[in-house]
Amino acid sequence: MQIPVFTVDAFTNRPFSGNPAAVCLLENDLDEDLHQKIATEMNLSETAFIRKLKPGDDFTKSSCFGLRWFTPANEVPLCGHATLASAAVLFHVQKNTNPVLTFVTLSGELKARQVKDHIVLDLPLYTAYPQDLKEVEELIKAAVGDMIVQDVRYSPDMKKLLVRLSDTYESSVLEDLKVSAQRFLSAEKTGKVKGLILTVKGNSSGKGHDFYSRYFAPWYGVLEDPVTGSAHAVLSSYWSEQLGKKEMLVQNRFIAFKGCFLGGRNKTKITTNITNNNKAG
Secondary structure: OOEEEEEEEEEEEEEEOEEEEEHHHHHHHOOHHHHHHHHHOOOOEEEEEEEOOOOOOOOOOOOOOEEEOOOOOOEEEHHHHHHOOOOOOHHOOOOOOOOOOOOEEEEEEEEEEEOOEEEEEEEEEEEEEEHHHHHHHHHHHHHOOOOOEEEEEEOOOOOEEEEEEEEOOOOHHHHHHHOHHHHHHHOOOOOOEEEEEEEOOOOOOOOOEEEEEEEEEHOOOOEEEEEHHHHHHHHHHHHHHHHOOEEEEEEEOOOOEEEEEEEOOOEEEEEEEEEEEEOOO
């Protein structure tokens, strides 16, 4: 069986930058174990598998597909940048003519649409609840040392721990923080955390980015993910409430983009420009 595989750099307009994902187009069913073997060999933060849902479906003409995401170690319930990459392959490489694509995933139906030269993706919105600091104290210590922590939240849906650093810190402090994510595996004692978000408030003057973040997932074989939609599905909910805003300009350590909290539909929207769909094999 031959499987077309594409490497797509998301959140960028330059090659070899942004957040890369592998995208596989499946004409036929794939043995379950091969998904993980391919993702492990691709060795990117995520490998996406797009599959046809019924006989007669076509990557050029159909508008609804199945979608799964695998890290080098595990299948994950949600990945934003690999979903954007999948939409880019269908829109730009397969020349799919539909204005909106629907992906059936472990997180429900996700929609991607073309808006001029951009792709807009609607993601689920996940709430992070107050977390007892003592329960995760060792993990936080491994991540930020003796830095002042202002808030700690946990999202049971995404299994992500959100750690907000004190507002007294500039974004450069978070950016320059030396993190040994491999240490998180032994420091996490609860068994419930599968991703760690570090975040700090942006410029209070209203200019620049509203918040900054970094994301680590060694539990899934990803020490640090350049930017991840699943983390921002949690961050959007948290910072929208904290800042009283429904549209935010956000930046993680590597990439800036625009996010929008859609409260009435319980979704968060990420708008980005995706280019450089290079066929890898």
